[in-house]
Amino acid sequence: xxxxxxxxxxxxxxxxxxxxxxxxxxxxxxxxxxxxxxxxxxxxxxxxxxxxxxxxxxxxxxxxxxxxxxxxxxxxxxxxxxxxxxxxxxxxxxxxxxxxxxxxxxxxxxxxxxxxxxxxxxxxxxxxxxxxxxxxxxxxxxxxxxxxxx
Numbered sequence: 002x003x004x005x006x007x008x009x010x011x012x013x014x015x016x017x018x019x020x021x022x023x024x025x026x027x028x029x030x031x032x033x034x035x036x037x038x039x040x041x042x043x044x045x046x047x048x049x050x051x052x053x054x055x056x057x058x059x060x061x062x063x064x065x066x067x068x069x070x071x072x073x074x075x076x077x078x079x080x081x082x083x084x085x086x087x088x089x090x091x092x093x094x095x096x097x098x099x100x101x102x103x104x105x106x107x108x109x110x111x112x113x114x115x116x117x118x119x120x121x122x123x124x125x126x127x128x129x130x131x132x133x134x135x136x137x138x139x140x141x142x143x144x145x146x147x148x149x150x151x
Contacts (some may be wrong), residue, residue, distance in 0.1 A: 003063065015105065016043075016052055017105045018042045018057065018103075018105075019082060019101070019103045020042060021037060021101075021102055022040050023037070023098060026095055026096065028093055028094070028095060029086070029095070031088055031093060033087075034069075034086070034087045037082055037083070037086065038082075038084075039081065040074070040082075040104055041079070041080050041081070041082065049074060049076050050075050051072060051073070051108050051109070051110050052105045053070060053073075053103055053105070054070060055071065055103055055106065055151075056068040056070075056103055057103050059101050060100075060101050060103065061097055062094075062096065062100065062102065063095075065088065065090045065092065066086055066088055066089070066096075068085070069086070071083075071084075073105075077114055079119060084102050084103055
């Protein structure tokens with residue numbers, strides 16, 4: 002674990018850089034989404050992990066081509082990952098052979114906290130101060146009264 006942390010620190014928290022697998026120039030039509038089976042510059046040598054794919058400052062892609070962020074599970078020894086690219090303009094884009102597409106960073110998945118919306122809603126209604134007869138219609142007053150009683 003210490004070796005992994007040291008490696009991540011040296012590489013600015015990157016597990017790997019994802020490159021374009023196409024050996025020739027690729028053309029990207031305007032307003033098109035493209036899925037590429039990108040390859041990692043390094044083989045992942047530690048146990049299965051969850052990672053985030055996101056654009057990189059070292060990317061060779063034109064500025065108007067966007068990498069769709071994605072959370073992926075990476076297995077030990079895995080070398081490929083699917084990357085989704087979007088051309089956000091009406092201009093065609095060219096992707097160079099072996100271009101850097103994005104980077105992969107480790108993430109930790111934590112337990113999601115659930116909020117009971119009904120309880121929160123009731124608390125907000127109780128805090129509202131208003132003159133019911135002036136600003137609410139009869140139907141609205143009945144609904145509010147019903148919400149307070151339930």
